Amino acid sequence: MNLKQLAKSRGGRIAMVAIPVGIASAVVMGGVAQGAVPVSFSISGTSFTMGGTELNGSQFSQYGGVAKLQSGKEEPVAIANIGSATITDLCQSVVQNTPLGKVGLVITAGDAGTPVKASNLQIGMTDLKGDATFSNIRIGADASTVITGAKGSAGDFAQDSQGILLKNFSQVAYSTTASTLQLTNMHLKVVTDGSGCPAN
Template identity: 60%
Template sequence: MKFPSLTKSHAGRVTLAAVPVGIVACVLLGGVAQGAVPVSFAVSGSQFQIGASQLDGTGFSQYAGIATDSEGGEHTVAIANIKDATLTDLCQSVISETPLGTVGVLIKAGGGDNPATATDLQIGMTGLKGDATFGNIRIGVDASTVQTEAKGSAGDFAQDSDTISITNLQQTAWSTQAAVFTLNGMSLELTDGSQGCF
């Protein structure tokens, strides 16, 4: 599967050298525990936080790109693809300004021995912290030749690896999409915006 419109590689915009990448989850408000999520959408005007005590994935690639919002604004991102992933103690938070004031949404899932899972993930992120380990990593490959179904533009810098593992993940992102995202033990809470994942 090649994701056409969420994020796109853009030659010459940005060069990223060996940036480890984790996973992001989106605010899923209906039928969220199991099932497919959209694979094509414009990003909102808000970034969001993702935290997890442990991420493990297979089939990873990363390259530079652009996420476009509904008003045509472009946001430079690192595009990451992971074929299969598990996330333990997943947390996602987003803050929005509404006519009634600041409102936050806090989602948690994947606690204990029942982590959240995802397949065919693609994310557009702007920041990451954590302790990362890559298996069979290739750094500096052409983005059009990465070993994932989703690929970047010819000539762009990229990296890929067979496996990825990140402990104490803290990530900020504009977008995420997946073929299937399963949030085991999910809880959703509206807040005043003072609570985040980190």
């Protein structure tokens, strides 16, 4: 799907107040060669989870939108943007039903003293838990005036802040894009017991 259309979609909007955001890892991220977001790709409709002990980011915004899946189904999401971020103890997982049972893919990174680094993130998420601190936050801003490069539609509810700090967070999302993603000490493994990342 076209995330620019997602970000500007007016159908099925949701007003989510003070919802911060995590990020997902490279397996589900669309790399953007020129650093421009949003980008176009098809969303499968399979959600993924990720979490970490800390996300420290700058230039944050969030507004409601709709994610269009490849099947044509629409899902309400919170669209969140972060200009740059570091993540400590990142874990991301996706589990699907297969003829062999529940098979999962788990990725960990940033757990050996050097955090994951990312820039120009955009996430379509449905759930987030954790401890959040915002710097210079504006709640109730017009989505077309947020401080990030990616913006919503005029008249839509939004929030933005100069900084965001998440601790012990976990999230569920349908899509993430990023300009760059540096995964230090990355470990990818396939699991056949249906397990994923531990809950924070």
